[in-house]
Amino acid sequence: MAEIPIVFILAGLAAYTLLAGADFGAGLWTLLAGPKRAGRAATRDHARHAMGPVWEANHVWLIFVLVVCWTAYPLAFGSITSTLAVPLFIAAVGIILRGASYALRGQLDGARGQRTIENLFALSSILTPFALGTVVGGIASGRVPVGNATGNPVTSWLNPTSVLIGALAVAIGGYLAAVYLAADAHRLGERTLELDFRARALRSGLCAGALALAGLLVVRYDAPALFNGLTSGLAAAMIGVSAAAGLMTLLLVWRNHFGPARASAALAVAAIVAGWALAQKPRFLPGLTIDQAAAGRSTLLAVIVAVAGGAIVLVPSLILLFRLFLRGRLDPAVTLDATVLTPPHIAQNQKGKTRLLAALAGTTVVIGAGVTVFADPGWARALGIICLFAGAISTFGLATAEPDETT
Amino acid sequence: MTATLATVGGVFAMVDQDYLLQARQMQALSLAVHIPLVCFGIAFPAMVLFCEWRYLRTGDSLFRTLAQRWSKVMLALFAVGVVTGTILSFELGLLWPVFMASFGNVFGLGFTLEGFSFFIEAIFISIYVYGWDRLAPRLHFLTGIPVAIAGVTGSLTVISVNGWMNHPGGFTLRDGRAVDEHPWSALFGNFFFWHEFVHMYFAGYIVTGFLVAAAYAWGFLRGRWGRYQRTALTIALSAAAIAAPLQVVIGDWAAREVATEQPTKLAAIEGLGPTTRGAPEHLLGWYNGHEVVFGIEIPRLLSLLAFHNPNATVQGLDAVAPQDRPPVNVERFAFQTMVGIGTLLALLGVVYLYVRLRHKRLPGSPWFYRAVVLAGPLSVLALVAGWITTEVGRQPWIVYGVMRTSQAVTDARGIPIGYGTLIVVYLGLAAGVGWLLRRFSRLPLEVDRDG
């Protein structure tokens, strides 16, 4: 049972890499939106609009990873956050800057300071995945000992493995975003944008592949234990799957099959994450196995129940969102005519209703307040609070019922 | 395996205290930034949905415009709420790793559930806001409902964690770590969190209502007073004006829970040195280490309020060792700020409701609208002051009576740098949000024939 939450964490991590990674990548392309076939402004607009409706949901995967980790493996969480405080803090600041500049950017259209905000957005889009990648590298290369900030605050994340994984995270994001944006441009019939992003996808895909290969070499010298894990057994198979899927995506992009390319990119990322996990198993941190790091039975069970229950609501909701999104149902509407016409005539014969509402409001507020203040047993107080809520709602109904006709 | 855990837990036992104060201020700063945004997450979806519902029922397009415009503000504030909340999740680990390592297994479930709430909220808020004019009207309305529900469940689960920190249970302590934990009953079987939740829920409506109303009241003073503005103000102000007087009742409940479960916090709120029978209440004044000086004394009021008995005995600060007492003056000041503002807001609410219900109109005096403009920021102040009361009053414990804040703090260096960086970033964020809201308010209303 101790291992089930880690599967959740890894799944969350893969989802975050894929979904938020594409978000980050879109930010990267606004920075590198050099004049190609389509102009700089068109490129930026495209990247921005394409991500609009989904970025918040994509972002929650990170929260999910964090909270499951601290609930199910508290000791490991405390050790990781204290030793790797610096990159985590950088990532956090990057996230604020990114979120804030994102919210602002949509409204700027030509206002002063637009360039600064755009650049801030792009830079934070690179900084955040890089910092998070170095965190993964620190954990994977066994540089986070158990304890309160007992690891080296600098080399735990500024080391060959970390830097490489950080760079890989940025590259993967850029690649995913380019594939996605090319598909989106295709859907919108923007031929030049499509070609641009296709070219970007191919280039960044090659970059990501090269980094991954280089990564294996670096890991071999920098973290031999991890390398041994990665190159044996099931983990090696996963790495193979990832490499094959990676090549496959490139081929698909080359042939303009963007949809399937996205699926195989997802496979490549998921396989890498799984490979890493298998390579490291059962070690979580040096000297701490997953079993030792795990919380007690009832907590693990609670997490599993919560995630399973949550998934029942979450999965259909996510499917709905992405279906609407990918079909363009959430694209910016063309025009919104905001009208505030004179009110349609509504029958004013509501006196009786109003009286009833007023009586309800009066009694519930008085009873509610009285009971809440003077009653001691818990059930009575609960009743009082319910009365207060009822009173509040009915009073609100009264106060907003009739339009105010004065000026 | 238990033996391994014990030694591993031992690694966390002793820490260096260097940056404790800065760490606490950093945590407080981040919470104070996050929490006003949370109010919008709690109350705004319901208000927006109310407008849309009115539109669907009456066909009055004004309500549609209102809902649409508010929903855009809601999305922007949600985005900022998301990032500030994310900072908090990082900070819990960055600043208090020992707290997380020792007790994450007990309270973490609350945050796991919160995570799902946020997922739902983020998904449907996007569908709702981007779906205007794209989904069938009724369907569109329905997609807003999960947003409203998730805003409430999200705050409920977080507050259950805070309730647990103030009134911990559901675990056994071994070598400074929680073992044998029962997370469901620890969080939700804990009666201490209900008053916090209800009080915060009402605060959400007070803050959102008064802040939104303040924007339109400002417009009134500038002569922008068409049917659109009047309707918007009526809805926002009604919500706040109803919640404000009721908040006093809930606050009284909160005070009595504190009186029985956290007597030291109550003693600090009042500045009560020795344990006293028939304890008085002091307004204003200063606690000099033994008693409150320069304050206005009201005999027996504290006993009456806390225990409904003018002769009840109230435990003083003397009952615990000096190192177990919270900073009294901060606590008193925060509490009195909240109650003072709360009383004023309640009065303002009653005045408004009287005019609105009795005379079926809005108040006409500019003074009323000046007061509403002030009420917006003041309600945020009350909110933050309330949380300071709760959190500072819990000191020196991070988990009340179980773990000291000083045991929880990180050993990592560099907190001052982080703190400084965060201040700068938050200032930038505040400027950005202010600019954004101004921009929203400037978007022209197409036609306002009535106004």
Ligand code: HDD
């Ligand atoms: C708009 C906000 C607002 C207003 C007008 C009030 N409060 Fe409050 N108060 C809060 C917002 C708040 C809060 C921020 O929401 C707190 C912090 C933690 C909590 O549960 O609610 C809080 C906490 C809090 C506590 C501490 C609870 C604890 O530590 O568990 C007490 C005793 C009161 N309040 C009492 C009052 C009284 C008697 C008020 C009467 C006027 C009042 N509050 C108005």
Ligand code: HEM
């Ligand atoms: C569920 C919600 C909350 C949780 C889990 C929480 C958690 C914490 C933690 C871990 C600390 C640091 C340790 C300590 O000083 O005890 C803290 C301190 C503090 N928090 Fe909260 N907090 C919550 C809500 C809030 C909110 C909304 C505010 C609003 C302003 C707030 C204000 C503070 C302050 C002022 C301190 C510093 C206390 C001091 O330094 O004396 N808290 N809280």
Ligand code: HEM
């Ligand atoms: C230590 C304390 C807290 C932490 C760690 C925390 C964490 C978070 C996180 C991570 C988010 C973003 C969710 C997303 O990505 O959509 C968020 C937003 C939110 N938080 Fe907090 N939070 C804390 C305190 C509180 C408190 C005290 C409340 C209580 C009322 C609260 C209620 C909310 C709500 C309603 C949102 C939704 C976003 C919005 O509408 O602004 N949080 N919080």
